[in-house]
Amino acid sequence: MSWPTAKRAIDAVLAAIALAALAPVLLVVAAAVAIALGRPVLFRQNRAGRGGEPFSVLKFRSMREPDPARGILSDADRLTPFGRFLRSTSLDELPSLWNVLRGDMSIVGPRPLPVAYLPRYSAEQARRHDVRPGITGLAQVCGRNSLSWEEKFALDVEYVEDASFALDLRILCATVGVVLRRDGISAAGEATAAEFRGSRMAADV
Structure with missing residues (x-):
């Protein structure tokens, strides 16, 4: 069995187990979001998603709705x-396990972007869509959001080229440390990350 085929089966099993095990956490967070944000x-x-095909990603809300009258826009x-x-x-990422179970996403892979x-990616950057997003x-x-877009995309393409069980396991183990340390949550000067508007590399293609 090839790694992509085995990976899809592993993703589905792990997502199903995680959704069942984390059901109480999902309910508590959902209630907290409803109280705090409505x-x-x-x-x-x-x-x-894979091949650039669109899908609807699920997350818990973390932002208020825009309110121009109160100046709440950014x-x-x-x-x-x-x-x-x-x-x-x-x-906020826990509902994305449903996307993994559906086959829209994988547990490990390049992050799904809007x-x-x-049309803003270079041909090289677009290779990040050769696998399911994670x-x-x-x-x-x-580095998460402390990296530039170009650095992120270079790592995404590196993952596509080197994807394996060992690499996925290494990334999963490293993710635990990143979450516990809360590293790279926001880009410098940004609440989250700046919009990707294309790069010099993309403009030259």
């Missing part, structure tokens, strides 16, 4: 202390 408790957004204004806690502990970014990945354990 409904809906889930954030849905179209992201680019991510920094919308991200509450409770939302920062969800992001720093990666609790569909709007697709909840965690090589870029996430090597």
Whole structure:
């Protein structure tokens, strides 16, 4: 059995086990989001999956709705202390296990990014879509949002080229440390990460 085939089977089993085991945590977080931020408790957004195909990613909401009348428009204004806690502990990512179970995502792989970014990648950067996107990945354990977009994409392509059981296991183990240390949650000067608008490399292609 090839690694991609085995990986999909492992992903499905692990996601099912995790969803069942973490059901109480999911319920508590959902209730906390409803109290702190209101409904809906889930954030849905179209992201680019394998081959660039769009899918609806699921996360717990961590931001307030935009409110122009109160001047709440930017991510920094919308991200509450409770939302920062969800992001720093990666609790907001738990619903994405459903995406893994469905086959939209993998547990390990390049992070899924907005569909709007697709025409902004260089041909090399677009190789990140040769595999299913993941909840965690090589870029996430090597700096997360402290990295530039170009650095993240280079690590994504490195993962595509070197994907293996051993690499996935190494990334999963490293993810535990990253989450506990709460490393690289936000880019410098940003509440989360700046929008990717293309790079010099992408513009030259």
